[in-house]
Amino acid sequence: MTEDYTFRGLPMASVLPGTTLLVSGPSHAGTREVAYSMLAGAEDEGVVVVTTNRRASRVARNFEAASMRLDPARSAIVSCVGQDDRDADVDARLAEVTGPGDLTGIGMRYSKLVEELHRDGVERVRTSVVSVSTLLSFSDVQTVSRFVHTLVGRVGSIDGLGVLLIDPDAVDERVLSNVAQFCDARVDVRERDDAPEMRVRGLPGQSREWTAVELYG
Amino acid sequence: MTVLCVDPDPDERAATVAALEAAGLPVRAVDSVSAARDALDGDGNGDVVDCLVTEHDHPDGTGLDLIAHARETAPDIACVLYTDRDPAAIDTVTLGDTVAEYLQKGEGSHDRLVELVEFSVATRSQTAYPLPDDEDARLAALDRFVADPDELDATFARLTEIAAATFDIDAAAVGLVDAHHERFLGCYGIDVDRMDREDTVCTYAILEEGVTVVEDLHEDPRFADNEAIDGVDIRFYAGVPVTAPDGSKIASFCLYDFAPRSLSTDDRALLELFAAEAGDQLALRGRLREQETPAVDGRDRNDGDPTEGEG
Numbered sequence: 222m223t224e225d226y227t228f229r230g231l232p233m234a235s236v237l238p239g240t241t242l243l244v245s246g247p248s249h250a251g252t253r254e255v256a257y258s259m260l261a262g263a264e265d266e267g268v269v270v271v272t273t274n275r276r277a278s279r280v281a282r283n284f285e286a287a288s289m290r291l292d293p294a295r296s297a298i299v300s301c302v303g304q305d306d307r308d309a310d311v312d313a314r315l316a317e318v319t320g321p322g323d324l325t326g327i328g329m330r331y332s333k334l335v336e337e338l339h340r341d342g343v344e345r346v347r348t349s350v351v352s353v354s355t356l357l358s359f360s361d362v363q364t365v366s367r368f369v370h371t372l373v374g375r376v377g378s379i380d381g382l383g384v385l386l387i388d389p390d391a392v393d394e395r396v397l398s399n400v401a402q403f404c405d406a407r408v409d410v411r412e413r414d415d416a417p418e419m420r421v422r423g424l425p426g427q428s429r430e431w432t433a434v435e436l437y438g
Numbered sequence: 439m440t441v442l443c444v445d446p447d448p449d450e451r452a453a454t455v456a457a458l459e460a461a462g463l464p465v466r467a468v469d470s471v472s473a474a475r476d477a478l479d480g481d482g483n484g485d486v487v488d489c490l491v492t493e494h495d496h497p498d499g500t501g502l503d504l505i506a507h508a509r510e511t512a513p514d515i516a517c518v519l520y521t522d523r524d525p526a527a528i529d530t531v532t533l534g535d536t537v538a539e540y541l542q543k544g545e546g547s548h549d550r551l552v553e554l555v556e557f558s559v560a561t562r563s564q565t566a567y568p569l570p571d572d573e574d575a576r577l578a579a580l581d582r583f584v585a586d587p588d589e590l591d592a593t594f595a596r597l598t599e600i601a602a603a604t605f606d607i608d609a610a611a612v613g614l615v616d617a618h619h620e621r622f623l624g625c626y627g628i629d630v631d632r633m634d635r636e637d638t639v640c641t642y643a644i645l646e647e648g649v650t651v652v653e654d655l656h657e658d659p660r661f662a663d664n665e666a667i668d669g670v671d672i673r674f675y676a677g678v679p680v681t682a683p684d685g686s687k688i689a690s691f692c693l694y695d696f697a698p699r700s701l702s703t704d705d706r707a708l709l710e711l712f713a714a715e716a717g718d719q720l721a722l723r724g725r726l727r728e729q730e731t732p733a734v735d736g737r738d739r740n741d742g743d744p745t746e747g748e749g
């Protein structure tokens with residue numbers, strides 16, 4: 222049996238393999254940084270990031286900021302920025318999709334990368350989509366819902382960890398609640414005194430109280 | 439439950455079918471997109487398809503075209519593109535909203551395919567809507583308490599007519615939410631038989647406690663682009679789950695209007711009473727039927743004697 226996924230430097234308890242978390246918070250509150258911190262795991266864990274609107278090189282900088290090292294042996298990026306990202310110089314396996322509206326293409330490339338990592342012996346994989354808000358601005362709610370459901374299913378079937386980022390200021394409340402229902406729990410992020418705070422809702426054994434986050438400490 | 443396996447190469451098709459059958463999965467195999475479309479459309483030669491496993495390259499079309507067709511006719515089914523082709527060599531841009539699982543053929547891929555099919559079918563992970571946590575029990579309750587929907591139609595028709603008059607609203611119905619469709623009973627002021635589950639508001643209403651109100655469906659991004667809802671011209675929706683005696687939400691008592699409007703707090707409470715009444719009707723009829731029909735296992739259904747031993 223696979224061990225729980227733990228979170229280095231974040232005020233939250235470990236979660237069971239197969240769990241997907243929806244990380245919700247405004248972009249200025251450090252939400253993206255919290256999401257990236259959740260991807261930091263043990264050395265032998267793999268990571269696949271779907272970046273919808275930022276280049277792979279910028280994802281690499283986010284990883285560096287979170288004290289994580291990309292490594293082609295265990296890291297992969299699905300870039301939806303288009304062919305501009307083809308020659309990106311990053312230490313990760315890279316797959317490009319024409320744009321964030323091609324959810325079929327994103328899903329297929331993600332599935333292929335995850336299979337490759339497994340085949341190469343990486344059994345534990347953390348998956349992130351940054352961000353679902355962008356997907357929602359390119360496709361209808363029904364299509365994004367099917368994409369999220371299928372992705373959450375894949376994360377469950379490989380005993381992985383899913384971290385989906387969403388900006389509540391950019392998405393209708395009813396749509397956010399709908400996306401949240403595909404996930405196992407919600408991590409809310411907000412800003413207090415120029416620093417992020419977070420709380421976890423929907424999972425037993427987690428603090429539901431707002432707790433300050435010391436990013437990259 | 440059937441897996442539809444589509445592959446033009448006889449050897450590869452046979453190997454995939456053998457792997458799926460070895461895992462105990464019932465498989466129907468066809469060699470072309472057109473035959474697969476017929477099977478998906480219900481050509482009478484087999485069970486309903488729950489999962490589609492297709493190669494991408496066919497003489498008469500692509501696997502992705504076929505999956506797009508499946509999303510039209512049976513949108514909930516799990517679709518897996520199982521192919522030699524790399525994703526980068528597949529044109530997904532024009533079918534970017536199709537969404538399917540992907541697995542590349544290769545060494546050991548049959549085992550992964552079996553895992554993927556079993557998981558996708560068991561968890562129904564490709565629906566465009568969230569499933570209730572108790573979905574399996576809910577469907578079992580629906581089977582048990584709604585053995586004969588036609589019998590309920592007249593009963594519900596009286597209730598919906600009274601509801602429409604009470605709330606001064608255009609239309610009302612009781613929607614039974616089954617695995618893939620919603621069936622509408624007792625329709626008053628609206629004529630709709632059934633819709634795909636992913637297209638109905640009740641699909642979301644049965645996930646909630648109490649009343650769900652959408653004052654203007656055109657203003658709600660979940661339904662604004664929904665052609666099925668547009669097709670029946672409704673703008674306002676209010677619904678309350680109808681629960682079976684085991685507590686599962688098997689249907690929804692719904693009010694519709696052809697113009698946006700609101701529903702007062704008092705009216706919301708009243709609508710909950712209508713849903714409770716519909717639930718009681720379901721429960722009573724279910725019990726009556728069970729009393730009239732001898733239990734199949736030879737034991738009395740009311741036999742709950744805890745001292746009785748197993749077997």
